[in-house]
Amino acid sequence: MTLLVFGKTGQVATELARLAPDAIYLGRDQADHADPEACATQIRAHTPTAVINAAAWTAVDKAEDHEAEATVINGDTPALLARECAELDIPFVHISTDYVFAGDGTTPWRPTDPVAPQNAYGRSKLKGEDGVRVAGGRFAILRTSWVFSAHGANFVKTMLRLSETRDALTVVGDQIGGPTPAADIARACLTITETLKTRPETAGTYHFSGAPDCSWADFARETFRQAGRAVKVTDIPTADYPTPAARPLNSRLDCTETETVFGLPRPDWRAGLTAVLKDLGEFHEA
Numbered sequence: 001m002t003l004l005v006f007g008k009t010g011q012v013a014t015e016l017a018r019l020a021p022d023a024i025y026l027g028r029d030q031a032d033h034a035d036p037e038a039c040a041t042q043i044r045a046h047t048p049t050a051v052i053n054a055a056a057w058t059a060v061d062k063a064e065d066h067e068a069e070a071t072v073i074n075g076d077t078p079a080l081l082a083r084e085c086a087e088l089d090i091p092f093v094h095i096s097t098d099y100v101f102a103g104d105g106t107t108p109w110r111p112t113d114p115v116a117p118q119n120a121y122g123r124s125k126l127k128g129e130d131g132v133r134v135a136g137g138r139f140a141i142l143r144t145s146w147v148f149s150a151h152g153a154n155f156v157k158t159m160l161r162l163s164e165t166r167d168a169l170t171v172v173g174d175q176i177g178g179p180t181p182a183a184d185i186a187r188a189c190l191t192i193t194e195t196l197k198t199r200p201e202t203a204g205t206y207h208f209s210g211a212p213d214c215s216w217a218d219f220a221r222e223t224f225r226q227a228g229r230a231v232k233v234t235d236i237p238t239a240d241y242p243t244p245a246a247r248p249l250n251s252r253l254d255c256t257e258t259e260t261v262f263g264l265p266r267p268d269w270r271a272g273l274t275a276v277l278k279d280l281g282e283f284h285e286a
Contacts, residue, residue: 103248
């Protein structure tokens with residue numbers, strides 16, 4: 001299989017490179033998602049047997065002032081990539097987000113639930129989803145949440161950095177979701193890609209997030225526990241931590257269908273956290 005991956009230095013792309021080193025990885029210098037046609041040209045040039053889109057605009061707050069640019073990267077380009085793959089009749093796996101939902105209530109979001117993004121980032125990702133579905137073919141949209149790894153910028157690395165100079169932190173405690181290790185997302189993408197090759201009828205929208213669901217404050221506490229950092233975490237409400245982009249209070253995802261169709265259970269994010277901290281040389285054996 002000639003696998004083409006859009007993305008090279010991001011969290012999921014980096015983990016994909018570990019699992020599938022023979023795949024072709026395209027960074028921004030080769031395939032800038034701000035130029036949809038240039039990205040589509042790469043599919044024509046490489047004639048892959050499958051494509052995974054692991055590139056995206058992920059700066060949630062910055063998207064509020066740059067929505068048009070974020071929409072091209074997260075919306076127009078994935079739609080065009082999906083169309084190219086549909087014409088070639090090859091699998092296309094696209095990573096999306098729980099931010100396409102309203103983020104209210106306490107019930108885990110199902111793939112079929114109504115969407116109502118509350119910020120520019122969510123709207124841009126929803127446009128990408130819609131474009132991928134319209135393209136049809138052997139596609140899978142994989143919505144996930146709270147991605148973390150030893151690479152790039154993420155919550156775990158931020159907490160570790162802050163703990164270098166502080167022994168007490170206030171962290172949002174009323175946003176609930178499933179932290180998801182990038183390594184597990186990468187494995188899921190590869191499994192789904194292989195399934196789409198032989199079972200095109202499995203095309204559709206799926207959810208994949210870590211278990212158990214928790215708050216950001218709980219996530220921080222477990223990070224400090226495993227890293228052996230004596231940091232006191234105090235829960236605060238979202239209202240006390242204003243950000244340019246509205247954040248969902250409910251990021252829970254119902255991943256039942258993903259396990260049923262692809263045999264992919266929700267990964268234990270605490271085990272994933274251990275692996276990440278070991279990767280960073282920060283794990284502390286209790």
